[in-house]
Amino acid sequence: MNIINFLRNAFAGRKLATVGFIWLCFILLAAIFAPLIAPFDPLEIDPVGRLAEPGLPNLFGTDHFGRDTFSRAIYGARMTVIIGVGSVVVALVCGGLIGMLSAYFTRLGHFLMRGVDVLMAFPALLMALVLITLLERSVFNTILVIGIVYATTTARILYGMTLKLKGEVFVDAAVCSGAGHSSILFRHILPNLVSPLLVQASFIFAFAQLQAAALDFLGLGLPPEVPSWGNMLSEERIYVTRAPWLLIYPGLLIVLSVFSMNLVGDALRDSIDPRFKDDIAGV
Amino acid sequence: MLAYTAKRLLTLIPTLLAATILVFLFVHLIPGDPAAILLGDTATPEEVAQLSAELGFDRPLWIQYFLWLGNVLQGDLGTSIFFREPVTAVIGSGAETSILLASMTMVWIIILGLPIGVLSATKHGTWIDQITSSGAMLAASVPTFWLGLYLIMIFSVTLGWFPSSGFPSLSDEGGITNLRYLILPSLTLAAPNAALIVRLVRASMLDVAREDHVRTARAKGLHPARVAIKHVFRNALIAVAAAFGFTFAALISEAVVTETVFSLPGIGRLVVQSILRRDYPVIQGVILVIVVLYMVINLLVDLAYARLDPRVSLK
Amino acid sequence: MALLEVENLHIAVGSGGKLLPVVQGVSFCVDENETLGIVGESGCGKSLTSLAIMGLLGDSTVRITGGSIRFDGMDLLTLSAPERRAIMGNRMAMIFQEPMTSLNPVYRIGDQIAESIRQHQQISRSAARDRAVELLTLVRIPNPSERVDSFPHQMSGGQRQRVMIAMALSCDPKLLIADEPTTALDVTVQKEVLELMADLQDRMGTAIVLISHDLGVIAETCDKVAVMYRGKIAEAAATADLFAELAHPYTRGLLNSIPVVDRDVEWLEAIPGRVPTLEETLTGCAFHPRCALATDFCASRAPETSQFKPNHSVQCHFAGGSTT
Ligand SMILES: Nc1ncnc2c1ncn2[C@@H]1O[C@H](COP(=O)(O)OP(=O)(O)O)[C@@H](O)[C@H]1O
Ligand SMILES: [Mg+2]
Numbered sequence: 001m002n003i004i005n006f007l008r009n010a011f012a013g014r015k016l017a018t019v020g021f022i023w024l025c026f027i028l029l030a031a032i033f034a035p036l037i038a039p040f041d042p043l044e045i046d047p048v049g050r051l052a053e054p055g056l057p058n059l060f061g062t063d064h065f066g067r068d069t070f071s072r073a074i075y076g077a078r079m080t081v082i083i084g085v086g087s088v089v090v091a092l093v094c095g096g097l098i099g100m101l102s103a104y105f106t107r108l109g110h111f112l113m114r115g116v117d118v119l120m121a122f123p124a125l126l127m128a129l130v131l132i133t134l135l136e137r138s139v140f141n142t143i144l145v146i147g148i149v150y151a152t153t154t155a156r157i158l159y160g161m162t163l164k165l166k167g168e169v170f171v172d173a174a175v176c177s178g179a180g181h182s183s184i185l186f187r188h189i190l191p192n193l194v195s196p197l198l199v200q201a202s203f204i205f206a207f208a209q210l211q212a213a214a215l216d217f218l219g220l221g222l223p224p225e226v227p228s229w230g231n232m233l234s235e236e237r238i239y240v241t242r243a244p245w246l247l248i249y250p251g252l253l254i255v256l257s258v259f260s261m262n263l264v265g266d267a268l269r270d271s272i273d274p275r276f277k278d279d280i281a282g283v
Numbered sequence: 284m285l286a287y288t289a290k291r292l293l294t295l296i297p298t299l300l301a302a303t304i305l306v307f308l309f310v311h312l313i314p315g316d317p318a319a320i321l322l323g324d325t326a327t328p329e330e331v332a333q334l335s336a337e338l339g340f341d342r343p344l345w346i347q348y349f350l351w352l353g354n355v356l357q358g359d360l361g362t363s364i365f366f367r368e369p370v371t372a373v374i375g376s377g378a379e380t381s382i383l384l385a386s387m388t389m390v391w392i393i394i395l396g397l398p399i400g401v402l403s404a405t406k407h408g409t410w411i412d413q414i415t416s417s418g419a420m421l422a423a424s425v426p427t428f429w430l431g432l433y434l435i436m437i438f439s440v441t442l443g444w445f446p447s448s449g450f451p452s453l454s455d456e457g458g459i460t461n462l463r464y465l466i467l468p469s470l471t472l473a474a475p476n477a478a479l480i481v482r483l484v485r486a487s488m489l490d491v492a493r494e495d496h497v498r499t500a501r502a503k504g505l506h507p508a509r510v511a512i513k514h515v516f517r518n519a520l521i522a523v524a525a526a527f528g529f530t531f532a533a534l535i536s537e538a539v540v541t542e543t544v545f546s547l548p549g550i551g552r553l554v555v556q557s558i559l560r561r562d563y564p565v566i567q568g569v570i571l572v573i574v575v576l577y578m579v580i581n582l583l584v585d586l587a588y589a590r591l592d593p594r595v596s597l598k
Numbered sequence: 599m600a601l602l603e604v605e606n607l608h609i610a611v612g613s614g615g616k617l618l619p620v621v622q623g624v625s626f627c628v629d630e631n632e633t634l635g636i637v638g639e640s641g642c643g644k645s646l647t648s649l650a651i652m653g654l655l656g657d658s659t660v661r662i663t664g665g666s667i668r669f670d671g672m673d674l675l676t677l678s679a680p681e682r683r684a685i686m687g688n689r690m691a692m693i694f695q696e697p698m699t700s701l702n703p704v705y706r707i708g709d710q711i712a713e714s715i716r717q718h719q720q721i722s723r724s725a726a727r728d729r730a731v732e733l734l735t736l737v738r739i740p741n742p743s744e745r746v747d748s749f750p751h752q753m754s755g756g757q758r759q760r761v762m763i764a765m766a767l768s769c770d771p772k773l774l775i776a777d778e779p780t781t782a783l784d785v786t787v788q789k790e791v792l793e794l795m796a797d798l799q800d801r802m803g804t805a806i807v808l809i810s811h812d813l814g815v816i817a818e819t820c821d822k823v824a825v826m827y828r829g830k831i832a833e834a835a836a837t838a839d840l841f842a843e844l845a846h847p848y849t850r851g852l853l854n855s856i857p858v859v860d861r862d863v864e865w866l867e868a869i870p871g872r873v874p875t876l877e878e879t880l881t882g883c884a885f886h887p888r889c890a891l892a893t894d895f896c897a898s899r900a901p902e903t904s905q906f907k908p909n910h911s912v913q914c915h916f917a918g919g920s921t922t
Binding site for chain 1 (some may be wrong): 297299302312313417423427533536540543570574
């Protein structure tokens, strides 16, 4: 109920953000029901029907293996959601725990946050590349790498927010009433951070999409056969002059989804507690 | 100022050391004999044994670290497996491209990002603001390689205005005009970053515009444009300057994608190719160089920050 | 004709598509060399009135919806923006309630004063700087030739307010509007700043509109007083006449209130309740819910402005009637 009100307030009078939100809902539906929506098997190779133009039966045409681009795009939505949600979870859980614990237990925090500072000396994409070098190309590893990259930022942000809340009266009250550390952290402090976390999560989701697409493009992201929008662009880019649609559809899908996520994050940001607004790292 | 710089340099050292430890450990995290990893598949057992002794791989890890650090401080980053050349030379050959690309990108970011951000903020609430600020958000949502591919298709393939790939050195034939090779790449790299600067300038200016001292400035009878620039924008610049530093530093690693799209012989493409070639000494060297650069640039930004904001004490 | 004549001024605030009236039919005038005090609790519309005179309401949601403001023979509300700016900071200047934040933190105070001078006078940089030092001396900043190069954060609140005064006086204004200039300052500093203003007025003949929520301050410094309550002038008279017989129950309440140092609680309550917010709609006299004299009549009909004594006007059905 609370969340619904929060969302309703955030989107009131924001047409573009509302459209973005609806678009994301479509992406989510496409991801869930991909096998029902996709007319073809996204992995099925058809040497005869290579580089077919958009039309029927291949709405978005076919790629150089003769795979149906539309079906791959639908399954790509699935990868988008998996990568996005996965990275957000990794980033928020790792970064969130580090940040909150650091702010709460100051001595441990001093140590941990210095570590975070060191990691932040590695630019995001470089860090992802370094980690990828050590790992196999797989969906799980891509999620892990992107999640870890954004965990550092998240830790910083949550550290700041928790510090602000720690000085509040209600925390003192909880301490006085004999609440334990975990109860104070997770029952008293965390609930106040839910909406700023939601905002941060939407921006991380958007960043993660761009990072994942960049890794795919460099040939260091998902395994090449996985139908993700980034892979579709990366695999087909040499055919662009013969089959321009191969670049248009997946590219537009990425842009629209990232843009929508940013719009949603921007709308949500304006309706959270103004104290936390400056902490958020977003667009 | 000097004392402040010295102090900031001192605080940088622990972070720098910690970062070098991570970079050092990188080679040890890869499964296998580190000496063999550093020499590549074609090395003979004798060569492996020799390097192993040289870098002390039979000794405790911390001694190995200091041996390595000693080499690094003397400018020895090892030898590239692929090029059979010192890593410093390999990195050096990509430096010109990378520095020029980052600088040109920065120029775009400044001449696009600042004015559009100021426009957006001063026209706050109008359709101009809506178009520029949503447009900036859209630009920040475009994958750079996709943008780059389309710029190539339009401006190189179709219109033939700019070359589509490569970058001959400024010292080669063509001289300064070779910079045209970098126009599309720098625009590509600038687009999302300029967009972020637009958003930031706008947000900071709107914040500053609400401050009391801006009302004082208006009460002097100043022209609104003067208030916007000398008072609102000038104060917003404090927040924007910090972002500029991060942006410039991050460009060096973000250039990885752009340099790949445009086949530029820069450090970014070197990273990717070295990863694909498993040329670990080069990877290690480049990471080290980029991280140090990133820290130094951020230090410079801190110092610039202190100049922009007199409230920051320089003592 | 008076220097400043505000007539039947109406100001409204846009909120959710509606216009809520904030200032409703305020009139007063100020002559050269005269000090008008405007007094009232927080939220009565004093600041909006002064910003309207100054021309600083700008493009926000607040709008002047009626009335006229005449200054030095000009109808300010019909002037173009450039004409208006030529007056602002020049013949009419303003100082604000928040000395700590009213100066730009990134410029030296000398430059900020000089900016105001050079905006309205054709003089060189160095001449403007000399003038800034002169002004700092005038407002009794110690060591002015050095302090001119200070940044605002290097000064105390009282000093910053002096700098604001110096800046306001930089072009010898005919009218100075001071919106609660001492509210944010310590009591001792308060006194010094008020004395400084009175002193400067004697020397330069500036007209002053002094806004305060402290009737004590007003009594000491002003030639005449307008008491504001929820966007209207409840009572207005020359200071001596007003204190000779307080006609409005609100004014009597203000006099009985004792300002306390702690700014969170501005008043030791002598008037029960608080100023109704803009959203609350009221029939009758806006003060009736808090008034000891209020009757059903007060709740149903708003009082018109009436003459209580010659040159002493009041808006109350029971003007002069005594409480307790
Ligand atoms: N920019 C604004 N937007 C909306 N409401 C405002 C604005 N400025 C003032 N108000 C409202 O107008 C009323 C009068 O404000 P103000 O003139 O500042 O009172 P005072 O100076 O007497 O304390 C208050 O209720 C205040 O909330
Ligand atoms: Mg006020």
